[in-house]
Amino acid sequence: MRAGIPAGGDAYVLHPTAPSVEEYVRLRAVSGLSPRTPEQAGPAVANSWAFCHVRDAAGQAVAMGRILGDGGWYFHVADIATDPAHQRRGLGRRVMTWLLAQVDERAPADPYVTLMADEPGRPLYRSLGFVETAPHSLGMVLRR
Numbered sequence: 001m002r003a004g005i006p007a008g009g010d011a012y013v014l015h016p017t018a019p020s021v022e023e024y025v026r027l028r029a030v031s032g033l034s035p036r037t038p039e040q041a042g043p044a045v046a047n048s049w050a051f052c053h054v055r056d057a058a059g060q061a062v063a064m065g066r067i068l069g070d071g072g073w074y075f076h077v078a079d080i081a082t083d084p085a086h087q088r089r090g091l092g093r094r095v096m097t098w099l100l101a102q103v104d105e106r107a108p109a110d111p112y113v114t115l116m117a118d119e120p121g122r123p124l125y126r127s128l129g130f131v132e133t134a135p136h137s138l139g140m141v142l143r144r
């Protein structure tokens with residue numbers, strides 16, 4: 001793992017890598033996202049286009065986020081989650097800012113960056129420039 005990038009003048013450190021499978025599963029669960037199995041989490045942490053996470057002073061993974069993408073033009077933000085014990089300290093914003101900087105640095109011009117905005121994340125996403133696509137385009141999901 002590359003050395004962590006200091007995430008501000010505090011004890012949190014942003015790492016430009018995925019958390020472990022166990023940490024990914026834990027962070028989704030404690031933040032209230034739908035629970036995922038280790039079998040699902042393994043490919044998730046291995047195959048994302050960009051992934052970062054934040055550790056606290058004790059070394060615990062307390063925030064994360066990732067982008068799924070083809071590297072050409074289509075990028076999808078997912079798994080934006082902060083441990084509730086560490087929310088409202090700017091970690092979600094740091095994760096999103098880092099992910100979007102990756103798009104700026106590594107993607108060709110005119111990227112299409114999407115996400116499914118659960119209610120807790122909407123103020124953050126709006127503040128970063130995301131706009132709703134409805135009614136022109138509606139998010140849809142298929143569950144099997």
Ligand SMILES: CC(C)(COP(=O)(O)OP(=O)(O)OC[C@H]1O[C@@H](n2cnc3c(N)ncnc32)[C@H](O)[C@@H]1OP(=O)(O)O)[C@@H](O)C(=O)NCCC(=O)NCCS
Nearest residue numbers: 031080081082087088089090091092093118120121123124
């Ligand atoms: C969304 C989430 C990741 C934000 O994480 P966070 O580390 O608390 O975010 P930040 O401290 O960087 O706050 C970012 C912005 O989000 C908004 N925000 C965060 N928590 C909020 C709350 N409880 N109520 C209202 N707005 C809130 C604020 O606009 C804040 O901007 P500010 O910096 O001007 O205060 C976190 O609330 C979370 O994990 N929620 C549960 C999982 C989830 O729903 N994720 C989104 C999936 S689409």
